[in-house]
Amino acid sequence: MLEAINLEVSYGGIAAVKGISFAVEEGEMVALIGANGAGKTSTLKALARLLPARGTIRFLGEELAALPSHGLIGRGMALVPEGRGVFARLSVAENLAMGAYSRRDHAAISADLERVHELLPRLLERRTQLAGTLSGGEQQMLALGRALMGRPRLLLLDEPSMGLAPLMVHKVFETIGAVAATGVTILLVEQNAKLALESASRGYVMEGGRITLADSAGNLLADRRVREAYLGE
Amino acid sequence: MDTFVQQIINGLTLGSIYALVALGYTMVYGILGLINFAHGEVVMIGALTALAVIKPLAGAGLPWPLAVLAGVAAAIAACMALGFVIERVAYRPLRNAPRLAPLITAIGVSMVLQQLAMIIWGRNYHSFPQLLPATPRAIGGAQITDLQIMIVAVAILMMAGLALLVNRTRLGRAMRATAENPQIAGLMGVDANHIVSLTFVIGSALAAVAGVMVSANYGIAHYNMGFILGLKAFTAAVLGGIGNLTGAMLGGILLGLIEALGAGYIGDLTGGFLGSDYQDVFAFFVLIVVLIFRPSGLMGEKVSERA
Numbered sequence: 001m002l003e004a005i006n007l008e009v010s011y012g013g014i015a016a017v018k019g020i021s022f023a024v025e026e027g028e029m030v031a032l033i034g035a036n037g038a039g040k041t042s043t044l045k046a047l048a049r050l051l052p053a054r055g056t057i058r059f060l061g062e063e064l065a066a067l068p069s070h071g072l073i074g075r076g077m078a079l080v081p082e083g084r085g086v087f088a089r090l091s092v093a094e095n096l097a098m099g100a101y102s103r104r105d106h107a108a109i110s111a112d113l114e115r116v117h118e119l120l121p122r123l124l125e126r127r128t129q130l131a132g133t134l135s136g137g138e139q140q141m142l143a144l145g146r147a148l149m150g151r152p153r154l155l156l157l158d159e160p161s162m163g164l165a166p167l168m169v170h171k172v173f174e175t176i177g178a179v180a181a182t183g184v185t186i187l188l189v190e191q192n193a194k195l196a197l198e199s200a201s202r203g204y205v206m207e208g209g210r211i212t213l214a215d216s217a218g219n220l221l222a223d224r225r226v227r228e229a230y231l232g233e
Numbered sequence: 234m235d236t237f238v239q240q241i242i243n244g245l246t247l248g249s250i251y252a253l254v255a256l257g258y259t260m261v262y263g264i265l266g267l268i269n270f271a272h273g274e275v276v277m278i279g280a281l282t283a284l285a286v287i288k289p290l291a292g293a294g295l296p297w298p299l300a301v302l303a304g305v306a307a308a309i310a311a312c313m314a315l316g317f318v319i320e321r322v323a324y325r326p327l328r329n330a331p332r333l334a335p336l337i338t339a340i341g342v343s344m345v346l347q348q349l350a351m352i353i354w355g356r357n358y359h360s361f362p363q364l365l366p367a368t369p370r371a372i373g374g375a376q377i378t379d380l381q382i383m384i385v386a387v388a389i390l391m392m393a394g395l396a397l398l399v400n401r402t403r404l405g406r407a408m409r410a411t412a413e414n415p416q417i418a419g420l421m422g423v424d425a426n427h428i429v430s431l432t433f434v435i436g437s438a439l440a441a442v443a444g445v446m447v448s449a450n451y452g453i454a455h456y457n458m459g460f461i462l463g464l465k466a467f468t469a470a471v472l473g474g475i476g477n478l479t480g481a482m483l484g485g486i487l488l489g490l491i492e493a494l495g496a497g498y499i500g501d502l503t504g505g506f507l508g509s510d511y512q513d514v515f516a517f518f519v520l521i522v523v524l525i526f527r528p529s530g531l532m533g534e535k536v537s538e539r540a
Contacts, residue, residue: 050416073422085417087410098410101403102422150421 001026001185002047002077002154007055009042016042018209019055024154029176029186031196031217033230034206040189041082043206044158047187048072048079059154074102078152082159082189084143088132092123095131095142099149109149116145119178137168144175154185161192173199193230197221205230239375240497241490246381246450248489249388253443254466255473255481256395257436263412263476264432266332270339271319273463274346275312275437279444280454281354283308284361291362301364308441315346316437317430325426343460350456358455361448384446391439392482398435399478408432412476461513465492468520474533483531491515 002024009017017039024030032040046053049069057064059077072078078099087095096116100109117124120141126134131142140160147155160176161169173195180186180199190196197203197217205213205226213220220226254276261269287304291297323342327335365383369376399405408428410418415425447462448454465488473484495515499507523530 048420050420068424069416069419070422070424073420079420081417081420085414085420087413087417089413090406090409094406094409097403098406098418098421098423101407146421 001060002187003056003058004043004047005056005058007043007046007053007057009039009046009051009053011042011051016209017046017053020206020209020211022204022211022214024185024187026153026185027183028202029180029188029200031193031200031203032187032189032206033191033193033196033203033220035230036191038206039209040206041158044079044082044156044187044189047156048077050079073150073152076151076153077156078147078150078154079156080140080143080147080158080160082162084136084139086131086134086139086142086146088130090131091128092131092134092142093127095146096123096127096149099146100151102150108151112149112151116148119148119175120145135168137164137171140164140168140172141175144172144179148179148184152184154187155179157186157188159189159191161190161195169195193226194221197226235374236497237494238373240493242372242375242377242381243497244490244493245486246384246489247493248469248486249385250443250446250450250462250485251466251469251488252482252485253388253391253439253446254462255469255485256392256478257440258467258470259473259475259478259481260432260436262470263478264408264415264429265324265328265335267324267335268339268467268475269319269324269433269436270336270463270467271323271342271346272436272440273459273461273466274343274350275315275319275440275459276444276447276462276466277350277454277456277459278315278346279308279312279441280361280448280458281350281359281444281456282311282441283445284359284448284454285354287362305442305445308445309438312437312441312444313434316433316440320430320433325429343463347456347460354456356456358453361452361454363452364445364449380449384450387442387446391442395435395439396478404431465513465516468516468523471530472519472523474530477530477532480530480532487531488516488519491519 005021006019007017008015008019032043034040042051045051047057049064049067049072059075087098096113103109122138122141123145126138131139134142157176160172164172176186177199188196188200197220200217203215203217203220204211254272257272258269261267283304286307287300290300290303319342323338324335327338365379367378369378399408407418407423411423411425411428419425469484469488470481472488473480492512492515496509496512499509499511
């Protein structure tokens with residue numbers, strides 16, 4: 001479904017991603033783990049066309065290089081950015097409506113809204129509230145719900161556990177699991193390697209802008225290097 | 234007391250005009266963080282375009298209301314096109330440049346438009362025809378003309394329309410989302426360039442109407458009329474809290490009232506030393522006071538909220 005070949009990203013001459021290649025198949029959840037500054041977020045941003053990148057990105061057989069960022073959601077790719085990025089001065093309902101901005105199929109949008117409310121009942125309770133007044137966990141839920149309103153086939157999640165209380169992290173990952181179960185393909189970037197590998201089926205480990213390990217999630221969880229570097233053992 | 238009521242009426246008229254122009258400043262600032270100092274010139278182009286259409290049409294025997302409507306429509310169309318072109322040519326290439334660059338460009342655009350208007354319409358003051366019969370109506374010891382009623386009513390209608398567009402439509406939602414975070418809005422499928430163009434076009438349409446109003450109110454139009462008016466409307470936008478639509482409306486009305494009341498009483502207050510020709514001083518006094526004591530304006534939000 002998604003394929004990156006020799007992806008390179010640099011900020012003002014400093015290379016953050018140094019030529020990585022990876023693939024995500026339809027229906028799987030893939031985790032991209034690594035330490036802070038390993039280039040994970042840069043990778044996601046490059047995929048979402050928010051950062052200029054060299055190399056090839058192919059999504060559903062289409063080359064993404066020439067596409068602007070706002071053309072992605074219509075093709076089925078959504079990003080839940082690091083730090084959530086909800087529109088603080090828009091209400092919860094308006095944030096969700098923004099998620100469906102690219103769509104015109106009103107009946108299906110209402111159906112999806114109901115689905116999102118079922119999945120994330122908190123959002124229904126808070127629908128008239130400004131998103132900026134939500135707690136961090138609720139904002140993460142909103143960001144997720146908003147992305148789902150675009151009916152993505154591929155969901156890019158950037159650090160969904162960041163800054164959340166353990167209980168909330170658990171809830172967020174439960175929801176991510178439920179989304180994956182509906183057939184949405186997920187590429188998950190996480191610092192919390194244990195959580196990420198427990199949810200995903202495959203994983204890549206990034207270090208210093210390169211992919212150093214690629215394996216099934218189970219094998220990575222059992223890998224000595226991963227356990228020492230990322231699981232604190 | 235008569236002076237008071239009269240100056241309130243004058244202030245509301247003037248304030249309605251300021252509010253319409255201030256909205257243009259504040260909308261662009263809200264989305265781009267840019268002060269479009271050429272906006273005052275758009276007002277001027279609106280007034281002169283309306284004049285250039287109304288006079289010959291009326292001269293050719295078209296009924297007066299139709300000629301006026303055609304003039305206003307032409308002004309709106311011309312200004313919308315102008316706003317679109319200004320953004321495309323002057324600001325878009327500098328979208329990622331340091332903030333000072335588009336500011337200087339804005340002043341440059343302002344000068345170019347003034348010179349252009351001078352070439353087309355000359356340096357003279359043009360008398361602007363009376364759009365409505367000037368018979369005053371008496372209210373509470375003061376007088377109000379049909380034109381003043383019309384100015385306030387049209388301004389209210391336009392502001393209500395804008396508020397509806399921004400707060401109740403899909404497009405308005407996209408505008409607010411883009412103002413808050415263009416990158417994230419882009420991920421939702423919003424083409425930020427599209428929204429920016431739209432913002433300039435809408436602001437310019439309001440400016441065109443304001444231009445016709447201000448010229449009708451004072452009975453004159455000339456190539457240099459946009460400068461001071463633009464500065465005052467900018468002041469109104471800052472007073473209300475730049476970037477905030479309600480603030481711009483409120484700031485415009487308030488500034489109009491402050492100016493009118495100030496001009497009405499400055500003679501009494503200074504024992505005749507200063508006259509109402511010092512009217513302009515009030516706007517800039519307000520600007521200075523606001524910048525010193527409440528730089529975020531009456532309804533402004535903290536700048537740090539922009540992520």
